[in-house]
Amino acid sequence: MSNKLVIIPAFNEAGCIVNTVNDIIENAPDFDYVIINDCSRDDTYKLCLENGFNVVSLPINSGIGAAVQTGYLYAKRYGYEYAIQVDGDGQHDAAFLGTMARYMEEHNTGMLIGSRYIEKQGFQSSGLRRFGIKYFTLLIKILTGKKITDPTSGMRMVGRDIIEYFAEEYPKDYPEPETAVTIVKRGWSVEEIPVVMKERQAGTSSISPKRSIYYMIKVSLACIIAAMSS
Amino acid sequence: MKKCLSKVLKNSKKIIAVVLALAVICSTASLVSPSSEVAAEDKYPIMGPTNVTLGQLINYYSSNATYPAYYALAGTDAPTLDSFCQMYLDECNAEGVRVEVAFCQAMNETNYLKYTGRVPIEAKNFAGIGATDSTQEYNVFSSVREGIRAQVQHLKAYASTANLNNPCVDPRFHLVSRGCAPYLEDLSGRWASSPTYGTDIRNNFMAKLGTFNGFCTMYNGVEYSGVYDPYFYLDHYADVAALFAHDGYALLAHYVNHGMYEGRKACDWYDPYVYKANYVDLRNVFGHNIGAYTRHYLDFGEAEGRTGWIPTGSTDKVWVLNGVDYSAVYNYNFYTANNPDVTAVLGTDDIDVLTHFVNNGMSEGRQGSGGFDYKSYMNEYPDLRAEFRYNTRAYYDHYINYGVKEGRHGSGCNARVGAITRVWVFEMSDVYNYDYYLANNPDVAAAVGDDDIAALDHFFNNGMNEGRRASQNFDVWAYASHNPDLVEAFGMSLANYYFHYINYGRAEGRIAV
Structure with missing residues (x-):
């Protein structure tokens, strides 16, 4: 058993869940993984069982926040020292996991974010999304004084202390910018290293253009509340 | 006066003649001196690769003297014997001079750095450079390395016509007729006036270094x-x-x-x-x-x-491994007596046995001491079961780190106390009661026995979607029939009704039975 866990929340990811998991098994052999199947309506769960993947299946669709938090509970329960959430849509490259874990071990970092914007490589988001990301970078800088170039990156590795914290407290949806604020405010160290992300392999993004406005407002408020309450 | 003067002049001519004669005799004598009798193939070349190691230099020196405290106390660049010897190696290798020659020359000139001669230790002059028999002068160097470098460069001036590799720090380099003394023995009468200067160094110093074991x-x-x-x-x-x-x-x-x-x-x-x-x-x-x-x-x-x-x-046996004290859950004699398969494979080495317990025994649920049985610990504490479920190792770690301090019992509980109601992030107690679930679903009771974790898992993964009732307060069919708006939203996805009741329905006062 490894001391590093990959958490893979999956909701209707039948198109790429097998590739995502095999990528981790091949390119991040130092890691264990757990899939949190958030009551997918497609064949995600069936494919996991057929391939013998390690999967926790939730009986109802509970949302990304609850799925990821379940992953952190799993990490806490089984004593993992490091945990990282990797999206089930294959956007993250598993080869970076080892690099990130080594960085965390060497630098004793609380949370390490894989940033797409430190060095501009690989898939870059659309213009509107990039604007949103810059906006949150600015907002977080104002709230915490810390510059985080990629606050919406889902590729975030955390150590044992934050695993235990996330197992108890985790936002219901769009958690990335909000938790970054909370983690900085609670005095844990947050650092970024550059990663390259691929384009989505299949499935749909959880943030459609229509919901972007709701997203911006909701997450802004959440960040401000997180900054005030912690 | 003139006579006197001419007498003096005459006398001085005589004196000059005598001096010249003496010089001839001396030079002839030097031709037959022991050093020049030595054939070239028996002489020791000054230039060439070094034949001794750092350790040999250190030991050779240590066996003859104690490295003077001066070099450390005065804050010089060679505070230790090791650094001093290493400097000789470095400087000699830089110019292609054999270190045994330079080092032994210095031992000769300074009497093993005791400086019993005219040149003082502060001069950092290791081979009498600039010191003559007739004057009180000598050269002074700013650092040990500069002193050594000057000596090595001066040796190279005598022994070779090749250019220096380092900048010249030897103040008398230009005074030497380059290449006039390629062998150690040739230094006699040149570096110093003694006709046996070179052979002395070779026989009285270098011989000891060479044979020094x-x-x-x-x-x-x-x-x-x-x-x-x-x-x-x-x-x-x-x-x-x-x-x-x-x-x-x-x-x-x-x-x-x-x-x-x-x-x-x-x-x-x-x-x-x-x-x-x-x-x-x-x-x-x-x-x-x-x-x-x-x-x-x-x-x-x-x-x-x-x-x-x-x-x-x-006969004491270890109880600590990698800084963790396992005495609360482990005792060598208990573990070996109750797990003979472990010693059969690993032998009786106490560190090996404890390592097995730590790496395998705990995960396998093996009992390591009379005072702690994870099954009892698991039975007695439902809060730990909700947290650790079937991860046996976690119960041991919890007892070591917290349980002992909290006064929890490590043994003596043979049946499950209470029942868990939480799965992952979901608290199910509003719709789930262990006793009620088993009493009303005998097929589940038969399958899970007295395992409250398995019972809850069954409810969570299957029971809800099968519409099974697990609480006096909630019946999914009653909930659906009283709340047609939910039926429109959820249809036959029965688990959704349970969670709706937990999250909203109960607070909204919806009828659920």
Whole structure:
């Protein structure tokens, strides 16, 4: 058993869940993984069982926040020292996991974010999304004084202390910018290293253009509340 | 006056003649002096590759004198003998001068750095540069390295016509007729007036260095004679003898850097394995790191009166591994008595047995002491079951880290107390009661026995979607029939009704039975 866990929340990811998991098994052999199947309506769960993947299946669709938090509970329960959430849509490259874990071990970092914007490589988001990301970078800088170039990156590795914290407290949806604020405010160290992300392999993004406005407002408020309450 | 003057002049002519005659005699004498009798092939070339090691220089010096404290106290660039010798190696190698020649010349000139002659130690002048028999002058150098460099460069001036590789710091370099003395023996009458200057250096200094077998017991300022006897080490390890028999410094270096950590015994009076077996407190800390025991003996053990010679017959067994104290859940005698398969495979070494317990035994749920049985611990505490479920190892760790302090019981509970109601992030108690679930679903009760974790898992993964009732307060069919708006939203996805009740319905006062 490894001391590093990959958490893979999956909701209707039948198109790429097998590739995502095999990528981790091949390119991040130092890691264990757990899939949190958030009551997918497609064949995600069936494919996991057929391939013998390690999967926790939730009986109802509970949302990304609850799925990821379940992953952190799993990490806490089984004593993992490091945990990282990797999206089930294959956007993250598993080869970076080892690099990130080594960085965390060497630098004793609380949370390490894989940033797409430190060095501009690989898939870059659309213009509107990039604007949103810059906006949150600015907002977080104002709230915490810390510059985080990629606050919406889902590729975030955390150590044992934050695993235990996330197992108890985790936002219901769009958690990335909000938790970054909370983690900085609670005095844990947050650092970024550059990663390259691929384009989505299949499935749909959880943030459609229509919901972007709701997203911006909701997450802004959440960040401000997180900054005030912690 | 003029007569007087001419007399003087006449006399001076005589004096000059006498001087000239003497000079001729002297030069003839020098032709038949012992040094020039030596044939070129028997003379020692000043230029060439170095034939001695750093260790040989250090040991040679140490066997003749103690390195003066001056060099450290005055804050010079060569505070230790090691650094001094290393400078000689560096400077000689830089100019292609043999280090044994330069080093032994310095030992001769300075009487092993005791500076019993006219040049004082502060001059950092190691070969009487600029000092003559007739004057009180001598050259002074700003650092030890500059002094050594000047000497080496001056030797190169005599022995070679090649250019210097380092910038010239020898103030008398230009005074030498380049290449006039390629051999050590040729320095006689040139570097110094003595006709046996070169042969003295060779016979009285270099010969000792060359044959010096270099056995020593001090390395990097640490005395190893408490655990190391070079003769014993050579005699018992042919592989080491083959490499280092000629160089006592390298021999000791091998012991300190390798042999010690390979558990090699290097003397009659200390055996690392005896030391290890004698002291359980050290085994708790060092485990199988055999070199650490010897290091401990040198640093503390010998002074504390511990012995690595006579077995004390200690039967104590370790209870600490990698800094974790397992005594709350582990006892060697209990573990070996109750797990004979472990000793059958691993033997009885106490560190190996504890390692097995830590790496495998706990995960396999093996009992390691009479005071702690994870099954009892799991039975008695539902809060821990909700947290750790079937992860047996976690119960041991919890007891060690928290349970003991919290006064929890490690044994004596043979049946489940209470029942868990939480799955992952979901608290199910509004719709789930263990006793009610089993009483109303006998097929589940038969399948899960008295395992509350399995019962809840069944409800969570299957029971809800099968519409099973698990609480007096909630019946999914009643909930659906009283709330047609939900039926429109959820249809036959029955689990959704349960969670809707937990999250909203109960608070909204919806009818659920």
